Structure formats: structure tokens, C-alpha cells
Amino acid sequence: MLVKSGIYRKSKTQAATLLALGALLFLVLLLSLSVGAFPIPVYQVLSVIMSNIGIELGDFTTQQRSVLVNIRLPRVILAMLVGGGLGLSGAALQGLFRNPLVEPGLIGVSSGGALFAVVYIVFGASIPLLQGLSGIGLPLFAFMGGLLNTFLVYRLASSSGKTDISLLILAGVALNALSGALIGLAIFYADDAAMRNFTFWSLGDVGGANWQKVYTAFLLIIGPAVLVFTQFRQLNALALGESEAFHMGVNVQKVKYILLISSAMMVGTAVSLTGTIGFVGLIVPHLIRLGFGADHRLVLPASFLLGAILLSVADVLARTLVVPAELPIGIITAIIGAPFFIWLIINFKKLRN
Amino acid sequence: MLQATDIHFCIQNRPIVNKASIKLLPGELTVILGPNGAGKSSLFKVLSGDIQCRHGNVLYNGKTLSAYKTSQLAQIRAVMPQHSTLSFPFTVQEVVELGLLPLKNDFKQETVREVMEETQTWHLRDCDYSVLSGGEKQRVQLSRVLVQIWEKKPYPRFLLLDEPTSSMDIALQHHVLAIIQKIKSRNIAVLAILHDLNLAANYADQVVLMKNGNVMFQGPARKTMTASKLMEVFDHPISVFEGDSHRPTVIHTVPFSQIDQQIKHA
Numbered sequence: 284m285l286v287k288s289g290i291y292r293k294s295k296t297q298a299a300t301l302l303a304l305g306a307l308l309f310l311v312l313l314l315s316l317s318v319g320a321f322p323i324p325v326y327q328v329l330s331v332i333m334s335n336i337g338i339e340l341g342d343f344t345t346q347q348r349s350v351l352v353n354i355r356l357p358r359v360i361l362a363m364l365v366g367g368g369l370g371l372s373g374a375a376l377q378g379l380f381r382n383p384l385v386e387p388g389l390i391g392v393s394s395g396g397a398l399f400a401v402v403y404i405v406f407g408a409s410i411p412l413l414q415g416l417s418g419i420g421l422p423l424f425a426f427m428g429g430l431l432n433t434f435l436v437y438r439l440a441s442s443s444g445k446t447d448i449s450l451l452i453l454a455g456v457a458l459n460a461l462s463g464a465l466i467g468l469a470i471f472y473a474d475d476a477a478m479r480n481f482t483f484w485s486l487g488d489v490g491g492a493n494w495q496k497v498y499t500a501f502l503l504i505i506g507p508a509v510l511v512f513t514q515f516r517q518l519n520a521l522a523l524g525e526s527e528a529f530h531m532g533v534n535v536q537k538v539k540y541i542l543l544i545s546s547a548m549m550v551g552t553a554v555s556l557t558g559t560i561g562f563v564g565l566i567v568p569h570l571i572r573l574g575f576g577a578d579h580r581l582v583l584p585a586s587f588l589l590g591a592i593l594l595s596v597a598d599v600l601a602r603t604l605v606v607p608a609e610l611p612i613g614i615i616t617a618i619i620g621a622p623f624f625i626w627l628i629i630n631f632k633k634l635r636n
Numbered sequence: 637m638l639q640a641t642d643i644h645f646c647i648q649n650r651p652i653v654n655k656a657s658i659k660l661l662p663g664e665l666t667v668i669l670g671p672n673g674a675g676k677s678s679l680f681k682v683l684s685g686d687i688q689c690r691h692g693n694v695l696y697n698g699k700t701l702s703a704y705k706t707s708q709l710a711q712i713r714a715v716m717p718q719h720s721t722l723s724f725p726f727t728v729q730e731v732v733e734l735g736l737l738p739l740k741n742d743f744k745q746e747t748v749r750e751v752m753e754e755t756q757t758w759h760l761r762d763c764d765y766s767v768l769s770g771g772e773k774q775r776v777q778l779s780r781v782l783v784q785i786w787e788k789k790p791y792p793r794f795l796l797l798d799e800p801t802s803s804m805d806i807a808l809q810h811h812v813l814a815i816i817q818k819i820k821s822r823n824i825a826v827l828a829i830l831h832d833l834n835l836a837a838n839y840a841d842q843v844v845l846m847k848n849g850n851v852m853f854q855g856p857a858r859k860t861m862t863a864s865k866l867m868e869v870f871d872h873p874i875s876v877f878e879g880d881s882h883r884p885t886v887i888h889t890v891p892f893s894q895i896d897q898q899i900k901h902a
Contacts, residue, residue: 527717
């Protein structure tokens with residue numbers, strides 16, 4: 284009976300944790316909608332949202348409404364989806380590679396996505412076949428690039444089911460360098476129009492959000508995210524090792540494909556919509572594990588929520604720190620994330636000795 | 637029943653396991669013994685399905701390994717490897733509960749506690765697995781694989797253990813082998829690689845002696861673990877004092893410094 288209540292208590296704690304993170308996300312949503320170059324009080328933010336679902340509280344101007352609905356809401360939702368996707372893909376890749384230092388940007392997933400995105404921006408217009416893809420073309424290409432690099436880095440760093448972390452980081456360095464060089468090459472051949480498109484894209488913040496982008500993000504991030512959530516048992520088993528997971532009945536190959544493809548899709552979509560945003564995928568799963576343990580049943584959804592929270596807070600900082608200008612959001616996450624990474628390395632070293 | 641015939645396994649054309657045949661019966665503990673590099677672990681991995689061999693086949697209850705889905709196989713056999721490293725800070729109880737994974741929802745919640753009390757790990761349940769000692773980690777891993785096959789089932793099942801007691805003190809070693817004796821009566825065949833000849837002699841039903849990839853001798857423990865056979869396999873002077881119902885069988889291995897004297901005495 285004690286065990287029963289133990290398991291029961293644990294799932295109750297996990298549900299409470301997720302609920303708390305969800306509530307925090309909602310508060311951050313209200314805050315992000317309220318602050319900015321044109322502040323809107325939280326009460327009026329609520330009124331606008333309520334009026335959109337048919338409950339009229341009045342008490343807001345059309346200007347407030349139009350800023351909120353056309354500019355701020357898509358921006359905040361996009362930041363949340365991208366942050367959630369990055370946080371979750373970090374958790375999934377760390378679980379898959381069995382290493383807590385893995386991050387989509389570090390091992391080349393993001394740069395692969397960026398390379399293919401640039402190739403699409405620069406050459407897409409001149410290939411008639413790609414015209415039909417329209418809005419979905421850029422994320423699709425970024426996904427393929429992310430997948431290609433994920434696959435390469437995995438092949439380079441693993442032998443007989445074991446992934447060597449130093450090889451993994453080195454493979455990431457090599458792929459990042461190669462992707463960077465090829466991005467430079469593509470830009471060298473870009474014409475003026477493509478160049479302008481590229482510049483807009485590479486600024487890489489959530490400022491250019493519109494509802495079209497939100498719909499794309501919703502489809503291509505929530506879809507794979509749900510798929511990753513279902514793999515929590517398999518990820519728990521994988522933490523012991525690939526052959527142990529196999530002994531416990533996990534089809535390791537299938538789980539690998541699911542996780543690699545889903546992660547590449549989430550990261551690729553994020554990169555194509557908002558540019559390369561680093562370190563979210565590294566920090567978020569760590570904080571969750573530090574606070575609430577390593578059970579992937581909690582780590583996966585909680586990483587999504589905390590990723591969404593962190594990136595929207597970073598976005599709030601990006602647009603308030605240097606008013607009236609805006610900082611690129613990638614700079615904020617890197618300023619917070621890089622020292623965190625250094626701290627992790629120091630801890631990792633201590634743990635090994 | 638688990639039946640493996642003509643197992644042949646090469647790495648870079650060097651035979652690691654050569655024409656090995658082995659049969660595991662429910663209710664019996666079969667122990668593989670042999671010097672380092674004898675091919676014990678490779679044979680073990682072929683039997684567990686970790687590696688496929690080009691020649692020979694492995695039958696679980698009459699069906700070849702490849703005829704089973706990974707999830708079906710996990711319901712009839714549990715495997716404890718030599719070392720398992722954990723990459724994230726799981727608690728001890730979470731590690732043991734991983735063994736419930738292949739059972740889907742068909743398990744009793746009490747199983748985990750029952751097994752952990754049996755292996756004396758229940759008091760560690762909330763500890764971080766990574767801070768445990770080597771012997772404690774082995775007991776936790778043993779609990780995990782025991783959970784996987786704990787509940788009685790009408791069909792034969794298999795428990796494969798690769799040096800399950802290597803980091804344990806003497807009392808715990810005996811304790812673990814007592815658990816193994818208990819579980820084999822549940823229609824389970826147990827295979828263990830051991831290094832301790834005395835443990836093997838006093839607990840094993842069947843013994844397989846391996847050397848250089850070959851199965852040299854196999855059969856009931858008493859008939860197989862004789863001084864001459866053990867000396868041939870281990871290339872070291874060994875004497876066996878057979879026990880009875882009051883005394884355990886004792887196997888002496890002679891220190892190098894005394895080998896010359898022994899020869900003189902003889």
C-alpha cells in the first residue's frame with residue numbers, strides 16, 4: 284500500500300508542478316502583452332481578450348486592441364511556441380544522447396537548419412518547383428537541414444550504441460563551422476532581393492511575428508512535441524543505456540528516429556521563423572531536473588512550459604531594456620545561457636573526478 | 637526452455653565464441669565459468685539478443701529470437717549487464733520502477749516494495765542512484781530486473797545475470813544467490829556469469845566451463861567442477877573438497893608462492 288501511495292503521490296506532485304508552470308506561463312503571457320513601447324494595462328489586456336471570445340467588458344481603445352491583436356499577441360505566442368519547442372528538443376536530445384551537455388545549437392542542429400533556410404531564401408525564388416511551397420517552404424527546408432546535421436552528428440559521435448561526449452561536441456564544432464562557411468557562400472551569390480530577405484531573417488528575433496507564422500509554428504512545433512511527450516517511458520529506460528532499454532522491451536531504433544526527427548522539426552521550424560536562438564534547450568531541462576528530478580514524464584512537458592516562459596521573459600527584456608530600440612532575443616539568451624553553460628562544465632568536471 | 641545451438645561469433649574474423657551449445661531449463665541455475673577472454677560475456681550477449689551471430693540459433697521456448705518483438709521478449713526474459721551507468725539523477729525507486737516498463741499495466745504496485753525489501757534496498761528508495769556504492773548499485777539493478785519477472789506466469793521465463801555479485805561483500809553475495817534460488821522455483825531459468833568458484837560450486841545446478849571461446853565442459857555442477865577440469869580451464873593449481881549436507885564444497889586456489897612446494901609434496 285505504501286508503494287501505491289508513493290507512486291500516486293508522485294504523479295500528484297508532477298501534476299501540481301505542471302499546473303504551477305502553466306499558471307506562471309499565463310502570468311508571463313499577461314505581462315508580455317502588457318509591457319512594451321506602447322504599454323497597455325493588464326486589465327485592458329484582459330478586456331480585449333475577453334471581447335475576442337464574446338464577453339464585452341468594454342474599457343479599451345481600438346488602438347490598444349489593434350496593437351494587441353495584430354502585433355503583440357502573435358509575437359508573444361510565437362515566442363512561447365519557439366521557446367517551448369527549443370526547451371523540449373533540448374530535453375529530448377539530452378535524453379537520446381544520454382548526456383546533459385547536449386544542446387541543439389551546440390551540436391549543429393540549429394546551424395544545419397539555418398544553412399538550409401538560407402539556401403531556400405537565396406535560391407528558392409529561382410527554382411520553379413519550390414514556388415508551390417510558399418509559407419511552408421522555409422520551415423520545411425530548415426527542418427531538413429536540422430535533420431541532416433542531427434543525423435551526421437549522431438553518426439560521427441556514436442559507435443555501437445554509445446555516444447562519446449567529446450566526439451559529439453567536436454562533431455558539433457565541425458558541422459557548425461561547415462554550415463557557417465556554406466551560409467557565407469550562399470550569401471556571396473545572393474542577389475539584392477534575397478539579401479534583403481536574408482538580413483530580415485538573420486536578425487533572428489520574434490519581432491517579425493504575424494499570425495501566419497504563428498499558425499506554421501503551431502502546426503510544426505506542437506505536432507512533434509506531442510509525439511515526443513509520448514516517449515517518456517522509453518527515454519527513462521534509455522537513461523540506463525541502449526542495451527538496457529532493449530532488454531526492457533524498448534524498440535531503440537524506432538525511438539531514436541522519432542526523437543531525432545521530432546527534434547529536428549521543432550528546431551528547424553524555430554530557426555526558420557525566428558533565427559538561431561541558443562541555450563534555451565540547454566538551460567531549461569537542467570533547471571527542471573535540478574528542481575523536480577529526472578523522470579521524463581515530468582521533464583518533457585515541464586521543459587516545454589519553462590522554455591515558453593523563459594523565451595517570453597527574454598522577449599520582454601529584449602523590447603524593454605533599450606527602449607525605443609530592441610535587442611535581438613538571441614543576444615539575451617546567450618548572455619544568460621553562456622555563463623550557465625560554463626557553470627555546468629565546472630560541475631560536470633567535479634562530478635567526473 | 638532456452639536452447640542455443642552451434643553459436644559462433646567472430647570479431648574481425650577472430651572467433652570469440654566457437655560452436656557453443658547451451659540449454660537453460662526452468663527451475664535451474666546455470667553458471668558460466670572461465671578465465672578472462674573466454675567468451676563468456678559474448679555468449680551471454682548472443683543469448684540475451686544484444687548481438688546477432690552469423691551461425692547458430694537461439695530458441696526461447698521453441699521460437700527463434702528474431703520471431704519475437706522486442707516488447708514480447710522483455711516479458712519473458714530480464715537481463716542484468718555488468719555495468720549500467722545512469723546519465724541523469726534518478727532516485728533508486730525510479731530506477732527499480734523502470735523494470736515495470738515491459739509489463740505495460742499488468743503489475744501489482746506492491747511488487748516494487750516486495751522486491752526492494754528482498755534485496756535490502758527499500759531503505760535507499762529516495763536516494764540519488766549516482767551516490768550509491770558499487771555494491772548498492774548492483775543490488776538496485778538486480779531489483780530492477782527482478783521486478784520485470786517477479787510475478788508468477790504460466791510460461792517459462794529467463795533471468796540472465798552478468799557478474800551480479802562482483803562488487804558485493806560476502807554476506808550480500810550469499811544473500812543474492814539465495815534470492816536467485818528462490819526465484820528459479822517460479823518456472824524461471826537463471827543464467828549467471830560468476831567469478832567466484834565457491835559460490836558457483838555451492839549454488840549452481842548446471843555449470844558451463846569456457847576457455848578461448850570454446851565450451852570445454854558442461855553438465856551438473858558436481859560432475860563438472862572437478863579439480864582436473866577446473867585446472868585445465870583456468871591453468872592454475874586448484875583443489876576441490878566436496879561438501880555434504882553439513883558442510884559446503886570448498887575450492888582452493890593455490891598461491892603462486894606455494895605452487896613449487898605443492899609439486900615437491902606430490
